[in-house]
Amino acid sequence: ETGVTQTPRHLVMGMTNKKSLKCEQHLGHNAMYWYKQSAKKPLELMFVYNFKEQTENNSVPSRFSPECPNSSHLFLHLHTLQPEDSALYLCASSQVDRGGDEQYFGPGTRLTVT
Amino acid sequence: EDQVTQSPEALRLQEGESSSLNCSYTVSGLRGLFWYRQDPGKGPEFLFTLYSAGEEKEKERLKATLTKKESFLHITAPKPEDSATYLCAVLGGDDYKLSFGAGTTVTVRA
Numbered sequence: 001e002t003g004v005t006q007t008p009r010h011l012v013m014g015m016t017n018k019k020s021l022k023c024e025q026h027l028g029h030n031a032m033y034w035y036k037q038s039a040k041k042p043l044e045l046m047f048v049y050n051f052k053e054q055t056e057n058n059s060v061p062s063r064f065s066p067e068c069p070n071s072s073h074l075f076l077h078l079h080t081l082q083p084e085d086s087a088l089y090l091c092a093s094s095q096v097d098r099g100g101d102e103q104y105f106g107p108g109t110r111l112t113v114t
Numbered sequence: 115e116d117q118v119t120q121s122p123e124a125l126r127l128q129e130g131e132s133s134s135l136n137c138s139y140t141v142s143g144l145r146g147l148f149w150y151r152q153d154p155g156k157g158p159e160f161l162f163t164l165y166s167a168g169e170e171k172e173k174e175r176l177k178a179t180l181t182k183k184e185s186f187l188h189i190t191a192p193k194p195e196d197s198a199t200y201l202c203a204v205l206g207g208d209d210y211k212l213s214f215g216a217g218t219t220v221t222v223r224a
Contacts, residue, residue, distance in 0.1 A: 004157070031210055042118070043158075043201070043214040050210055090157050094210070101146050101205050103212060105157035 002026055004106035006091050012112045013081065021076040021109050023091030031096045032074040033103060034066060037088040049074065050096050081113045116141040116206050120215035127192050127222045135187040135218045137202030147185050148212065149178050150201040158201055192222045 004025045013019050025032060031050035035043045048055040049068040063085075065077040074091055088110055092103040119138045127133055139147065146165055150158035162171040164180040171178045175196060177188040187200055199219045203212040 006157075033210075040216065042216045043203075043212075045211050048210055055209070055211075092157075096210055101210070102148055102160050102163050104160055105150075107157045108155075110155070 004091055004093055004104055006089075006106035006109050008109060009107065010110045010112075012114060013078070014114055015081060015083070017081075018077070018079040020078065021089055021091075021111075023074040023076075023106055025072055025074075025091075025093035025104075025106075027093055027095075027104060029093040029095045029104075030071055031094045032068060032071075033092040033094075034074065034076050035090040035092065035105075037090055037108070043090065047076075078111075081111075083113050086111055086113045116204055116213035118202055118204055118213050118215035120200075120202050120218050122218060123216070124219045125221070127189070127220065129193055129222055129224050130191050132188070132190045132192070134189070135200055135202075135220070137185040137187070137215055138183060139185070139202075139204045140183075141204045141206035141213070143206050144204060145207070146205045147180055148203045148205070149176075149185070149187055150203065152199045152201055152217070161200075189220065192220070194222045194224050196220065197222045 007022045034046040046060050047066040067075040088108045090108045091106040094103040117140045121136045149161040152158045162178045167182045175190050179186050199217040201217045203214045
């Protein structure tokens with residue numbers, strides 16, 4: 001595997017379900033991110049993990065819960081979602097201490113909440 | 115708060131018809147401006163980073179330029195495979211949060 005991978009690629013879940021999204025980066029980076037992409041809207045940053053600290057976006061509802069067990073893996077745990085949470089969820093990684101700030105994205109998980 | 119505005123929202127081009135996309139930004143202490151390409155159903159693909167006004171970067175038919183208030187992505191003699199949504203993002207201050215524009219969707223007809 002190379003780059004940033006995400007599983008599953010597609011997920012349909014009911015409002016009462018619990019599911020998790022997985023992201024793995026194979027780039028040796030030290031920071032990972034979750035973004036939400038809705039139609040016709042800019043990417044919204046949800047969570048950041050870097051080698052120094054975990055940063056949460058205060059506007060993210062508590063039904064989204066991130067987990068970063070190590071620098072290569074990132075999870076997004078989902079529970080009791082709403083239909084408006086249907087979107088493309090993107091994971092990204094970067095190396096924040098080498099001067100290059102570009103983020104590299106995975107293919108995304110298309111989430112549909114019914 | 116950093117702000118990024120991209121125009122136009124959509125652009126339809128004939129193959130070979132050159133054009134430019136605009137990205138206007140306001141940011142406190144620009145650390146980098148980034149261009150990405152996104153194909154339908156896929157994640158954004160990194161294209162360029164620009165760090166200071168006057169800087170230019172090129173890749174095949176794409177050329178990105180930067181001023182103190184905006185960036186342009188020039189597409190020279192586009193081909194149908196250049197059809198995609200092009201995203202602009204800025205990084206400012208001392209954190210790691212990219213602020214994205216809504217993107218410009220480019221369609222190139224053969």
